[in-house]
Amino acid sequence: MGTSVNDTPMIRCTELTKVFGSGTSANDAIRLAGEGVGRSEIQRRTGATLAVHDVSFDVRPGELFVIMGLSGSGKSTLVRLLNRLIEPSSGQIDIDGRALNSLGDADLRELRNQRISMVFQHFALLPHRTVRQNAEYGLQIRGTEADARREKAEWALDQVGLADRADAYPGQLSGGMQQRVGLARALASDTDVLLMDEPYSALDPLIRRDMQNLLVRLQSELKKTIVFITHDLNEAMLLGDRILLLKDGRLVQVGTGPEILAAPADDYVADFVSDVDRSRVLTAQDVLREARIVVRLNERPAEVLNRLGGAEATGAYVVDDQDRILGVVRDDWLAGAARRGTGEIDRDSLVAEFRTTEADRPLIDLVDQVGRHVVPLAVVDEEKRLLGVVPRGAVLAALAVPSTNESGS
Numbered sequence: 254m255g256t257s258v259n260d261t262p263m264i265r266c267t268e269l270t271k272v273f274g275s276g277t278s279a280n281d282a283i284r285l286a287g288e289g290v291g292r293s294e295i296q297r298r299t300g301a302t303l304a305v306h307d308v309s310f311d312v313r314p315g316e317l318f319v320i321m322g323l324s325g326s327g328k329s330t331l332v333r334l335l336n337r338l339i340e341p342s343s344g345q346i347d348i349d350g351r352a353l354n355s356l357g358d359a360d361l362r363e364l365r366n367q368r369i370s371m372v373f374q375h376f377a378l379l380p381h382r383t384v385r386q387n388a389e390y391g392l393q394i395r396g397t398e399a400d401a402r403r404e405k406a407e408w409a410l411d412q413v414g415l416a417d418r419a420d421a422y423p424g425q426l427s428g429g430m431q432q433r434v435g436l437a438r439a440l441a442s443d444t445d446v447l448l449m450d451e452p453y454s455a456l457d458p459l460i461r462r463d464m465q466n467l468l469v470r471l472q473s474e475l476k477k478t479i480v481f482i483t484h485d486l487n488e489a490m491l492l493g494d495r496i497l498l499l500k501d502g503r504l505v506q507v508g509t510g511p512e513i514l515a516a517p518a519d520d521y522v523a524d525f526v527s528d529v530d531r532s533r534v535l536t537a538q539d540v541l542r543e544a545r546i547v548v549r550l551n552e553r554p555a556e557v558l559n560r561l562g563g564a565e566a567t568g569a570y571v572v573d574d575q576d577r578i579l580g581v582v583r584d585d586w587l588a589g590a591a592r593r594g595t596g597e598i599d600r601d602s603l604v605a606e607f608r609t610t611e612a613d614r615p616l617i618d619l620v621d622q623v624g625r626h627v628v629p630l631a632v633v634d635e636e637k638r639l640l641g642v643v644p645r646g647a648v649l650a651a652l653a654v655p656s657t658n659e660s661g662s
C-alpha cells in the first residue's frame with residue numbers, strides 16, 4: 254500500500270453510543286447493551302431507548318457514504334450526532350482530525366456554518382422567500398455580503414438546474430424542484446461535508462432517479478464528502494461508494510455495494526440484498542477476469558495456435574507493447590499461417606471482432622455485449638489498454654442470486 258498525502262478521514266466515529274433516557278436508566282441501558290442485550294429488551298427493563306450502540310466507521314474525504322437501515326434503526330440519530338445537534342452518550346466523533354466534543358461554541362458554530370451542511374427530507378425551505386433567497390440563506394446566516402451571496406446562490410442553482418426559477422417561491426415548485434433548492438442551499442454554503450437525511454424518500458420514483466443522478470454527477474465534479482441516509486437498499490447501492498448497514502442501532506456491515514452483495518455479513522443482510530437489482534450494482538470491474546491468452550505481434554503463429562488449443566479458444570486479443578488492443582487473431586488464420594510457415598503474426602490479419610467496455614459500466618449495459626464474439630468482452634482503461642475480460646458465464650453467474658443457507662428464512 255502506498256502512503257497517501259492525507260490519510261485523515263473527514264469523519265471518524267469511534268464506538269458511538271446514544272441512549273435516550275434519564276441518567277440512571279440510560280446508564281443501565283448502556284450496561285445492558287454492552288452485554289449484548291437487544292433494544293426492545295433494554296427498553297422493557299430500563300425504559301430507555303438504545304438509539305445507536307457502539308458504532309465505529311470512517312468517511313474518507315470525497316466519499317459518498319450511505320447509512321442504510323429500516324425506520325427506527327438509528328439513522329437520524331447517527332447523522333445528528335455528526336454535527337452535534339445531539340450529544341453522544343459515549344464514544345467520539347472527529348471531523349477532519351478534530352474531536353467534535355472539544356469544540357467551544359464559536360468553533361461549533363463555525364463548523365456548522367462552514368464545514369457541514371444538512372439537507373432534509375422536508376426541504377426546510379422558507380416559504381416567503383424566493384428560491385434565490387432560500388439558496389442564499391446559509392450564507393446570509395454566516396454574514397456573507399450580498400453580492401458574494403448572490404453569486405454563490407446563482408452558481409448553486411445553476412448546478413442543480415434551477416437557474417431559471419430563481420425568482421419563484423417554493424410553493425410554486427414541485428417536490429423534486431424544492432428538493433433541488435434544498436441541495437442548492439447546501440452547495441451555496443460551500444461546506445466540505447453534506448449530511449443528507451432521507452432527502453429523496455418523499456419523491457416519486459422518476460423524480461427520485463433524476464435526483465440520484467444529479468447527486469452522483471455533482472459528487473464526481475465537486476468532490477464533497479457526503480453522508481447520505483436512506484431506508485432504500487437499491488438507492489444505497491446506486492449511490493454509495495460504501496454503505497453502512499444499521500439494524501436496531503447497531504452496525505451490521507460496512508462495505509461497497511458489490512462487497513455486501515458478494516458476502517453478506519449475516520442472514521439479515523442476505524435477506525435484504527436478495528431484492529437488490531444486481532445488474533445495476535455490479536460492474537465490469539466486479540466480474541473482471543485475467544485474459545487467458547494475450548498475444549503479441551512478434552509471436553509465432555504455430556505456438557499461438559497451440560496455446561489457443563490448450564485453452565479451447567478460437568481466437569485471442571493481440572496487444573501492442575502498451576497493452577493496447579490491436580485486434581483479434583483467429584485460429585483459422587493461425588492454422589493457415591502455420592501451414593505456410595509464416596514467422597510472425599501479421600497485423601493485417603487481425604480482425605475487429607470484439608467489443609470493449611470501461612470497468613465501471615454496470616452489468617445491465619453489458620448483458621447484450623457478452624458472448625457475441627470468439628473473444629470475451631474486453632475491459633479497457635482510459636488509454637484503451639486491456640485490463641482483463643468479462644466472459645459471458647461470469648456475468649450470468651454474478652447476476653444469479655446466491656442461494657441462501659438452510660437457516661435463512
Ligand SMILES: Nc1ncnc2c1ncn2[C@@H]1O[C@H](COP(=O)(O)OP(=O)(O)O)[C@@H](O)[C@H]1O
Binds near residue numbers: 322323328331
Ligand atoms: N429524541 C428522542 N427521544 C427518544 N427517543 C428517540 C428520540 N429520537 C429518536 N428516538 C428513538 O431512537 C430510535 C432511532 O430513531 P431514529 O434515529 O430516528 O431512526 P431512523 O432515522 O433510522 O428512523 C427509535 O426507536 C426512536 O424512537
Ligand SMILES: [Mg+2]
Binds near residue numbers: 328
Ligand atoms: Mg430518520
